[in-house]
Amino acid sequence: MNYFLGFFPSDEARDSIKKTVREVGKCFDGFGIPVRWIEPEMYQMTLLNLGSSMPFYKLLYYKYKLKPFYLRRFKVRFNNVKLGISRKYKELIYLDLLEGGDEMRKTFMELRKIFNLKSESNFVPHLTLGRVSKDLTNQEYSNVCKDLSRVGQSINIKGIEFYVSNLELVKNDDHSYKVLMNLNEVANTKS
Numbered sequence: 001m002n003y004f005l006g007f008f009p010s011d012e013a014r015d016s017i018k019k020t021v022r023e024v025g026k027c028f029d030g031f032g033i034p035v036r037w038i039e040p041e042m043y044q045m046t047l048l049n050l051g052s053s054m055p056f057y058k059l060l061y062y063k064y065k066l067k068p069f070y071l072r073r074f075k076v077r078f079n080n081v082k083l084g085i086s087r088k089y090k091e092l093i094y095l096d097l098l099e100g101g102d103e104m105r106k107t108f109m110e111l112r113k114i115f116n117l118k119s120e121s122n123f124v125p126h127l128t129l130g131r132v133s134k135d136l137t138n139q140e141y142s143n144v145c146k147d148l149s150r151v152g153q154s155i156n157i158k159g160i161e162f163y164v165s166n167l168e169l170v171k172n173d174d175h176s177y178k179v180l181m182n183l184n185e186v187a188n189t190k191s
Helices: 011-031 056-065 101-114 138-154
Strands: 002-007 035-037 045-051 070-072 074-083 092-099 126-132 161-164 168-173 176-182 188-190
Touching: 011 035, 011 074, 011 092, 011 126, 011 138, 011 161, 045 101, 056 176, 074 126, 074 138, 092 101
Parallel strands: 070 188
Antiparallel strands: 002 045, 002 168, 035 126, 074 092, 074 161, 092 126, 168 176
16 A cells, blocks of 8 residues: 555546557567556556555644645646666656656655655656566667657657646555545645
8 A cells, every 4th residue: 555646647648548558568569578557547647655554643734734735737748658767667667758747846846845755766757657577688678668769759659648737645555546635625726
């Protein structure tokens, strides 16, 4: 179980992402590389991980701390499909952002400040599509990255976009999400 602040793509964007995954999946199938794909209803973008437990008092604390928070509406537009967000997560298959990344980073930094969190990790705005289920050799990794780049150029990933005007506090069980708090109901949101 995990709790996070984040948002979900629109239904239209989700449908376009599903089509992208079908095409991207052919790259991995062609190499015989097993992948654990994220179910389309589980697509989400995390801004801030809040840990693995959420007692009632913590929920009240978050509600209190988020009162002065303002979220300005912004557009998320994807750029390309990639493999390996960092050396530690070489197995991650994800969509990076063409638009909205700066707004997400700014919001991430603001939320970290509100909650007085001192995270050492870099924040990379992305939407996870799946994870490779085996260790790739350097040659396999290189070949897959080249194919992903080729496939990404042949499909219209840059046309996948949606607007974000709300953040949600979400409980993530292994196979489902439950929205615990809609920040529009707690915080002040400006368009």
